[in-house]
Amino acid sequence: MDAGIPMRRLGQSGVLVPALGVGTNRWGSRSRPAEELQGVFSASIDAGAGLLDTAEIYQLGGSERAIGQCARRDARPVQVVAKFAPYPYRVSARSFHRALQGALDRLGLEAVDLYLVHFPYSPRGIRWLMDRLAEAAHDGRARAVGVSNFSARQMRLAADRLDRHGVALAANEVQYSLFHRDPERNGVLEACRDLDVALIAYRPLAGGRARAEGSPLDRAVAGVARERGKTPAQIGLSWLLSRDPRVVAIPGATRVEHLRENLGAVGLALSEDELAALDRARG
Numbered sequence: 001m002d003a004g005i006p007m008r009r010l011g012q013s014g015v016l017v018p019a020l021g022v023g024t025n026r027w028g029s030r031s032r033p034a035e036e037l038q039g040v041f042s043a044s045i046d047a048g049a050g051l052l053d054t055a056e057i058y059q060l061g062g063s064e065r066a067i068g069q070c071a072r073r074d075a076r077p078v079q080v081v082a083k084f085a086p087y088p089y090r091v092s093a094r095s096f097h098r099a100l101q102g103a104l105d106r107l108g109l110e111a112v113d114l115y116l117v118h119f120p121y122s123p124r125g126i127r128w129l130m131d132r133l134a135e136a137a138h139d140g141r142a143r144a145v146g147v148s149n150f151s152a153r154q155m156r157l158a159a160d161r162l163d164r165h166g167v168a169l170a171a172n173e174v175q176y177s178l179f180h181r182d183p184e185r186n187g188v189l190e191a192c193r194d195l196d197v198a199l200i201a202y203r204p205l206a207g208g209r210a211r212a213e214g215s216p217l218d219r220a221v222a223g224v225a226r227e228r229g230k231t232p233a234q235i236g237l238s239w240l241l242s243r244d245p246r247v248v249a250i251p252g253a254t255r256v257e258h259l260r261e262n263l264g265a266v267g268l269a270l271s272e273d274e275l276a277a278l279d280r281a282r283g
């Protein structure tokens with residue numbers, strides 16, 4: 001991989017990923033042409049940011065299929081985060097393993113780098129879900145396993161249960177951005193530090209909305225961006241990556257120019273004054 005993007009650990013799993021990857025929840029929809037996605041896919045690998053975040057529920061498998069198609073045209077290795085949706089009717093171990101196999105088949109892979117439980121609600125409970133994740137880790141189809149949208153308490157329960165199987169909780173994927181700082185208040189970031197778990201930040205651009213004319217925080221971000229000759233998106237991503245070495249950001253992109261812009265956040269260090277100005281503007 002290119003030396004430009006720093007690598008970060010997924011907890012104690014032994015898996016390293018680039019600090020910046022690509023969210024693909026809009027990949028595979030009719031309005032996203034395959035050629036453009038191929039461009040994003042290959043450019044992310046060129047830049048050393050070939051970490052793709054997907055889930056079986058994105059575009060009803062279309063996101064996974066789009067990644068599989070891109071990987072057939074550009075066979076260089078990429079890393080993939082996939083997710084199991086614990087729907088209420090999925091109560092058997094067989095249904096879990098079929099879901100994982102379905103994802104692997106759509107992706108055209110034998111293993112994913114990280115397999116997450118997408119949300120904590122299942123009639124079988126968190127312990128049962130972790131027992132299944134441990135099976136996926138042990139049978140080699142998931143190089144690392146983790147959770148998404150889990151609270152600090154739920155993370156501790158998950159980590160404890162996986163530990164009984166000798167498997168590390170590698171990550172919790174939660175919403176986190178300059179505009180949505182809940183993980184700093186609800187104990188999730190602290191639990192990531194205590195348990196040594198990666199925090200994968202989803203919606204790191206707060207949905208990519210143009211914000212120049214909005215709240216005091218929007219104006220502060222725009223001001224720092226102007227002074228540094230950067231864009232607001234780059235300031236937001238730089239801020240996020242500086243929060244903790246455990247943070248990995250997966251900005252969604254279906255357009256190559258967005259990917260390139262986001263990659264421009266790497267290596268940009270905000271000063272203490274700039275960070276303080278952003279904190280003050282939160283209001």
Ligand SMILES: NC(=O)c1ccc[n+]([C@@H]2O[C@H](COP(=O)([O-])OP(=O)(O)OC[C@H]3O[C@@H](n4cnc5c(N)ncnc54)[C@H](OP(=O)(O)O)[C@@H]3O)[C@@H](O)[C@H]2O)c1
Pocket residue numbers: 022023024025026053054118148149173174201202203204205206207208209233234250251252253254255258259261262
């Ligand atoms: N685990 C979960 O429950 C969960 C929930 C939500 C999302 N996610 C994951 O997190 C990823 C990111 O979240 P998200 O896509 O909802 O939100 P986001 O990353 O905050 O924003 C993505 C949006 O911003 C646009 N964009 C990208 N780069 C930009 C830039 N430099 N300037 C302006 N706009 C830009 C994208 O446009 P284009 O598409 O046109 O490039 C897209 O519309 C998802 O793709 C998904 O993989 C996970």
